[in-house]
Amino acid sequence: MHGNHTAHLEYSDEEELKTDVCLGFFLMVLFTSSYSEVDSVDLDLADGGDVLNELGASFPPLESPPVHFDTENNTVVTAQTGSTALVPCVINNIGDGTVSWIRRKDYHLLTVGLATYSSDDRFQAIHLQHSEDWTLQIKFVQQRDGGLYECQVSSHPPTSIFIQLNVVEARADIQGPSEKFLKPGSGLRLQCTVLQSTEPPAYVFWYHNNRMINYDVDRGINVTTELSEKSSTLTITNAATRHSGNYSCVPSNAQPASTYVHILNGENPAAMQHGGRGLSWLQCSPSSWLLILFSLVVLMC
Template sequence: MKKNFRNWNISALLGSVIFVGIGQVIAGFHVKNYNYHVDDEYDYEEDYGYDYDELTTRRPLPAFLLTTPNVTATRGQEAVLACAIDNIGPRTVVWRLASDPNPLTIGQLTYVGDKRFHMVHDPLSVEWNLHIRNVSLDDAGVYECQVSSRTRSIRKLVLLKVKDAPQEAILTPNITISGTTFVEKGNGMKLTCNATGDGYPPDVMDWFKDGIKLTSDVRRHISIDVSLAERTITSQLAVERADMTDAGTYVCRTSNRQITSSKVNVLNTETNNHKRDMKDHERFGEFVDSSAVICTPHWLLLVVSYVIVTLPT
């Protein structure tokens, strides 16, 4: 009986050893396969172009779609760096400066203290764009749009250039007057006055002639045009038929006390033409009289010669 008991103990011990060994082999197989999946996932990606979430599941790697690799922005504007990705799956998009390992944004969260940087993504879109508000010259550089991976091999570079904002033309308060300075009687005349204000156009512009304020009437018309964008006010004084009373000094003055003047001369061409005709007639008369005086001896010589020839010998 003791011999049978001893044989049973040996059999049980051998069975336990075999069972434990089989269990370790099975557990080791699972651990090995699990570790292989986690540690070597990215090796599979690089070697075969597929992403393995599980041993039995695979899908294409994320791929970048065509977007602008070079972006130029003006200082003070909002710069948009585009990054479009297909087949991203559950992965995350990270934006960073190519020269800095620290991320600017991860997903739609900003990881820097400068809140000018933020990611914009529509859940139904393939775009993961980096926006930089109030961009500065210091923001220029190469940025990296990266799909999260251990080796950072799935990435795209975008070059940002920032140019300085063009300086606006400085408009100083000014006033000028232009137009007719010499006009013939009966013809039309026009004067234009243009004034630039300091920050805004002047409210009012008036015309004066020889110290007297002018208004529109039958012959005279005054128009005013205001431009808020250019901070200017423009007025035109038009006279249909100028007469001698329209000659004089015209003054243009704004409500900001800007003032300028121009002198207009009216020419009486009818009087000048009459005087010119009289002078031409007098000169012609003098020419006839002098010719007669000069020509008289020649006629007398001819007559005397004719008489001498015709007399009988």
């Protein structure tokens, strides 16, 4: 019994030894194979082999989205003389492109990026970092600035849109006829409105002849101005002969307007038309009429 037990133990140890040897050999082969594959991949990558080519074919480079203008083509912008015009150009997906502004009527290059290429320093490109807005700013706009402007991006191929700038001449207008006739003691009301203005005036001054009268309350004159409404009103509740004369409405950003006020003091309004000279020749004495008739007879003979 004892001998059999000893033989069984020896057989068990031998089986375990064989198992360990086989397992070790298998691990060695596996490690060697894996190392060879890694070397093979590294060599292929280093030599530009098939593995790199296959990866390039599987993952093609992403294309950049095309340039897109948020500002609509043929947009019309209106500015008044003397103001600052802002010609818009909002661009998406500009990438590495450069924005240029060109005045189309003479193909004059105004700006490239943020640099001004025109000798006229009234032109400037306005752009904030990381912004998509490339606005062309024109200071102290003049009538000759009106026309077509091109906003161009140096993509491949270049792409652009066109903006029309209209320049208007703002002017003041006093309602009613250019001459007004009043009786002493009556009220005078002059209403002035700024027309064709793209922005409110900074002020509106009223002049009586050559004197500014906005604050002449002690003279019976009251001026009320609504800048946001682009209007101003002058009122005199009790007009007197001293209030006769030329009245001018002078906005800060528009051409002035004038009207002449006559305060009648027993005069004939018809004789005062056109500065009091229009029909005055009709008021002749009888002797004058006889002299005129005699002259006509002599000429006819």
